[in-house]
Amino acid sequence: HVRLVESGGGLVQPGGSLRLSCAASGNIFSTYDMTWYRQGPGKEREVVATIYRTGITAVEDFVKGRFTISRDSAKNTLYLQMNNLKPEDTAVYYCYAAKWDDSVWGQGTQVTVSS
Secondary structure (H helix, E strand, O other): OOOEEEEEEEEEOOOOOOEEEEOOOOOOOOOEEEEEEEOOOOOOOOEEOOOOOOEEEEEEEHHOOOOEEEEOOOOOEEEEOOOOOHHHEEEEEEEEEEEEOOOEEEOOOEEEEEE
């Protein structure tokens, strides 16, 4: 069964950068679509960015130009590069893997943007 482990969260000042990582337990990127979600305090979980098994990426408008999703198949690792962070980016960030007959969530990593 696929396992996902996120890392890289932390406290950062507004305007700063963080890179989140999501390590998968196997070589899954050719069969799973990978998505970063986030859930801010008092908010519903929302999609941030997706990289499909084809390699095509999609980034939500509210982070477009600031966040980049990528993957390293050799390392079985998904990334979310976050630049110019804002206080409203404060959330728990989750990675999610999905294919037609399976889906898996990571445990989440906390990102706090504050001065």
